[in-house]
Amino acid sequence: MSITETNTPRIRRTPEESRANILSAAESLLVEHGPQSLRLADVAKAAGVANATVLHHFGSIGAVHTALMERMIADLVEAIMAVDVPADAPAEARAVGLKTLFDALESRGAARLAAWLELTDETSRLTVVRAAVQEVAQKKISNTGVPTEMAEDLILLSVTLAIGVGLFGPSLSTLIGKPPERARELTLQMLLSYLQQLSA
Amino acid sequence: MSITETNTPRIRRTPEESRANILSAAESLLVEHGPQSLRLADVAKAAGVANATVLHHFGSIGAVHTALMERMIADLVEAIMAVDVPADAPAEARAVGLKTLFDALESRGAARLAAWLELTDETSRLTVVRAAVQEVAQKKISNTGVPTEMAEDLILLSVTLAIGVGLFGPSLSTLIGKPPERARELTLQMLLSYLQQLSA
DNA sequence: TCTGTTATTGACATTTTTGTCAGTAGTACT
DNA sequence: AGTACTACTGACAAAAATGTCAATAACAGA
Numbered sequence: 001m002s003i004t005e006t007n008t009p010r011i012r013r014t015p016e017e018s019r020a021n022i023l024s025a026a027e028s029l030l031v032e033h034g035p036q037s038l039r040l041a042d043v044a045k046a047a048g049v050a051n052a053t054v055l056h057h058f059g060s061i062g063a064v065h066t067a068l069m070e071r072m073i074a075d076l077v078e079a080i081m082a083v084d085v086p087a088d089a090p091a092e093a094r095a096v097g098l099k100t101l102f103d104a105l106e107s108r109g110a111a112r113l114a115a116w117l118e119l120t121d122e123t124s125r126l127t128v129v130r131a132a133v134q135e136v137a138q139k140k141i142s143n144t145g146v147p148t149e150m151a152e153d154l155i156l157l158s159v160t161l162a163i164g165v166g167l168f169g170p171s172l173s174t175l176i177g178k179p180p181e182r183a184r185e186l187t188l189q190m191l192l193s194y195l196q197q198l199s200a
Numbered sequence: 201m202s203i204t205e206t207n208t209p210r211i212r213r214t215p216e217e218s219r220a221n222i223l224s225a226a227e228s229l230l231v232e233h234g235p236q237s238l239r240l241a242d243v244a245k246a247a248g249v250a251n252a253t254v255l256h257h258f259g260s261i262g263a264v265h266t267a268l269m270e271r272m273i274a275d276l277v278e279a280i281m282a283v284d285v286p287a288d289a290p291a292e293a294r295a296v297g298l299k300t301l302f303d304a305l306e307s308r309g310a311a312r313l314a315a316w317l318e319l320t321d322e323t324s325r326l327t328v329v330r331a332a333v334q335e336v337a338q339k340k341i342s343n344t345g346v347p348t349e350m351a352e353d354l355i356l357l358s359v360t361l362a363i364g365v366g367l368f369g370p371s372l373s374t375l376i377g378k379p380p381e382r383a384r385e386l387t388l389q390m391l392l393s394y395l396q397q398l399s400a
Numbered sequence: 401t402c403t404g405t406t407a408t409t410g411a412c413a414t415t416t417t418t419g420t421c422a423g424t425a426g427t428a429c430t
Numbered sequence: 431a432g433t434a435c436t437a438c439t440g441a442c443a444a445a446a447a448t449g450t451c452a453a454t455a456a457c458a459g460a
Contacts, residue, residue, distance in 0.1 A: 010409080011408090011456090014407090015406095018408095051449085052408075052451090055448085059449095115318065119236075120234055121236075121237070133376060152378070153386055156376050157386040157387065160368050160386075165361075168314060168364055173356060176337060182353070186357040187357065197393065212438070218437075250439050251419085251439090252438075252439060253437075261419090
């Protein structure tokens with residue numbers, strides 16, 4: 001028994017750090033390989049910890065999924081809250097705002113998150129989304145000069161298109177032999193032109 | 201041993217019928233509960249057959265997934281091929297065509313299929329999609345009067361929006377407190393208005 | 401330096417999911 | 431009827447995924 005034991009050096013983090021580390025790893029997996037890759041072993045491996053560590057901090061793999069959804073939604077809300085698409089401002093400002101919105105919903109796997117939520121059955125998770133939507137809608141709608149009804153419609157339209165384009169745009173563009181950002185360009189162009197026409 | 205054996209009456213189908221029966225059941229599961237519900241036991245139960253029967257016809261659950269994707273893509277291609285959105289015809293005809301396109305991509309879980317493909321890693325499956333796109337694009341683009349480049353862009357735009365709206369439209373509309381078809385209405389309205397403007 | 405706390409882990413147990421196989425039972429054909 | 435073919439099935443085996451537990455090891459505070 002003279003074989004020297006290769007004690008694996010342990011990294012000890014605070015619970016918050018550890019949770020964040022695991023969730024970040026899981027987020028990468030989600031974005032790069034899809035929801036079906038969020039298995040316990042895979043998440044643990046990506047985070048560089050043992051399976052049991054993941055369970056120690058979250059209790060179950062399902063809880064990891066929920067926490068990841070919540071974290072990504074929170075990030076997304078924050079990103080969207082930072083965007084301003086003034087309906088009554090000059091076209092130039094609107095264009096910038098919309099572009100930022102599309103960026104926010106395409107990058108960071110936000111579209112992936114949305115698709116995951118959409119395809120996932122469990123309605124319990126919808127409450128989180130609902131809360132986020134409330135938060136965004138409330139702030140966004142109040143600070144425009146247009147009537148509430150129309151503001152809601154415009155937001156619904158913009159967000160739906162942004163998420164849809166964020167998820168499918170790159171693939172479809174590539175499939176038809178165009179640069180991946182083509183669908184987004186076309187959509188933004190149309191959306192801006194439409195808004196301009198409305199305000200005329 | 202006087203217990204009367206309750207022989208389960210067997211249904212014997214042709215291989216084609218059996219495969220179709222299983223795939224239909226799987227499709228329902230996909231549309232109603234998402235890809236994660238496409239487990240062997242669930243598919244078999246939904247189809248009303250034993251697990252082993254599914255494997256007898258497909259070999260593995262993965263093969264069922266592939267076959268389902270291929271069948272749904274084929275159906276989708278057929279549906280799209282039947283649509284005609286003449287770029288040079290009166291606005292009325294265009295509106296009808298686009299509406300049909302949106303219907304085709306929202307119903308039957310086409311949007312669910314697209315999201316599933318998008319979230320699924322395996323690139324091998326992309327070849328099927330690529331072939332389908334080639335088929336549709338080739339026919340669709342040649343029979344319009346507009347330049348190829350622009351026709352491609354318009355198709356890319358329409359299809360991207362249709363799939364995006366088909367997947368996210370109903371949920372987002374509902375979340376913001378509107379009827380589920382609202383996002384689609386808004387998108388169609390904008391798209392038509394934009395096309396009209398282009399041709400002017 | 402000692403001690404309490406707890407994040408971490410490997411080994412193991414449990415559950416879930418997939419796949420195998422030999423036998424059963426419809427159906428067509430003789 | 432009898433027979434060949436094979437769709438079909440239950441029972442079982444294998445694999446994969448999740449979860450449990452007791453022991454270990456960082457680290458803070460005494």
